[in-house]
Amino acid sequence: MTNAFLRLADNGHTGVRFIYRAGHHGLPSHWRYLMLATQLAGTGLQAQAIVQAPTPPAGVTARTRVDNAAINAVIGALTGAVWATIRDSQRLKGAEQGLVGGVLTSVGRQTAASPFNGSGFLGREVSAVGVSLITSAGQRSTTFTFPVGPVSLEYGEHEYDWRLNVTDFLLTIGMTFYPSTRLDVGKSLSSGVPVFRIRRTDFGKSGDVDLTAAQLAGTVLLSRNAFDPLTGKADVIYHENVHVLQEDYFEEAITLPTERAVIRPLPFGRRFLKHLDLGVLGPVLGGLISRLIPYRSRPWEREAYGLTANLKY
Ligand SMILES: [Zn+2]
Numbered sequence: 001m002t003n004a005f006l007r008l009a010d011n012g013h014t015g016v017r018f019i020y021r022a023g024h025h026g027l028p029s030h031w032r033y034l035m036l037a038t039q040l041a042g043t044g045l046q047a048q049a050i051v052q053a054p055t056p057p058a059g060v061t062a063r064t065r066v067d068n069a070a071i072n073a074v075i076g077a078l079t080g081a082v083w084a085t086i087r088d089s090q091r092l093k094g095a096e097q098g099l100v101g102g103v104l105t106s107v108g109r110q111t112a113a114s115p116f117n118g119s120g121f122l123g124r125e126v127s128a129v130g131v132s133l134i135t136s137a138g139q140r141s142t143t144f145t146f147p148v149g150p151v152s153l154e155y156g157e158h159e160y161d162w163r164l165n166v167t168d169f170l171l172t173i174g175m176t177f178y179p180s181t182r183l184d185v186g187k188s189l190s191s192g193v194p195v196f197r198i199r200r201t202d203f204g205k206s207g208d209v210d211l212t213a214a215q216l217a218g219t220v221l222l223s224r225n226a227f228d229p230l231t232g233k234a235d236v237i238y239h240e241n242v243h244v245l246q247e248d249y250f251e252e253a254i255t256l257p258t259e260r261a262v263i264r265p266l267p268f269g270r271r272f273l274k275h276l277d278l279g280v281l282g283p284v285l286g287g288l289i290s291r292l293i294p295y296r297s298r299p300w301e302r303e304a305y306g307l308t309a310n311l312k313y
Pocket of ligand 1: 239
């Protein structure tokens with residue numbers, strides 16, 4: 001009687017790997033191999049047997065979490081100080097407000113990287129409070145901006161308002177009606193951003209890394225290889241969730257205000273900016289910076305991988 005069991009595990013893109021965990025006590029090891037060989041032959045699959053316990057994913061250490069909060073606190077403080085300076089306000093106060101905001105962006109990213117339903121949405125809104133504190137540094141009061149897909153809801157000085165990112169919106173509409181893409185409503189609600197499934201196996205390679213998913217202008221794209229062939233899960237989405245929040249910070253704190261400064265003096269500029277943002281500079285600048293840095297050295301990739309080290313994708 002054998003109490004050995006086979007455990008199926010994802011083996012990236014090379015196929016299925018059986019991991020064999022021996023539960024025999026006192027059986028000579030060649031017997032285990034023989035039994036295993038019989039079992040494997042019976043499956044009719046090309047399989048590789050490993051007589052060892054499966055190695056669990058590395059896990060996100062407390063050190064990673066603290067370091068992440070510290071780095072984002074520094075980024076928040078610096079950005080807050082710059083915003084306070086631009087607004088001719090107290091730099092130190094701006095840095096303090098930015099520091100608190102930076103810690104909140106870290107809390108948001110760590111939440112969005114966690115594998116539970118709705119983590120991206122929740123993390124995005126927590127991060128949005130942080131980004132609002134950072135970008136309001138030097139203002140009399142904080143304007144809170146909460147992104148929901150390509151729309152942002154604003155609350156400041158007891159008034160509600162809304163804004164639409166034109167680039168994000170057009171991309172979302174285009175992808176919704178593009179024949180080989182499909183909006184995944186469940187995943188979109190979970191991530192707080194439109195998530196599309198694309199009918200292609202991957203997005204090519206960057207260095208030695210297979211790109212199975214992508215994040216672009218307020219959307220997330222999942223190729224077929226993003227999904228585990230056995231479990232159907234697409235844990236890479238938690239990695240992309242982190243990129244969504246990074247983009248929120250980058251656009252709200254840097255590129256959208258820059259665009260507004262350029263558009264405002266133009267004819268109809270003020271009218272356009274009442275409820276709209278162009279949203280072109282962020283993706284263009286992001287794309288250009290990406291070309292300058294190898295994939296594995298990009299700080300935003302290191303953050304996304306570091307915060308999802310507990311996941312296999
Ligand atoms: Zn990435």
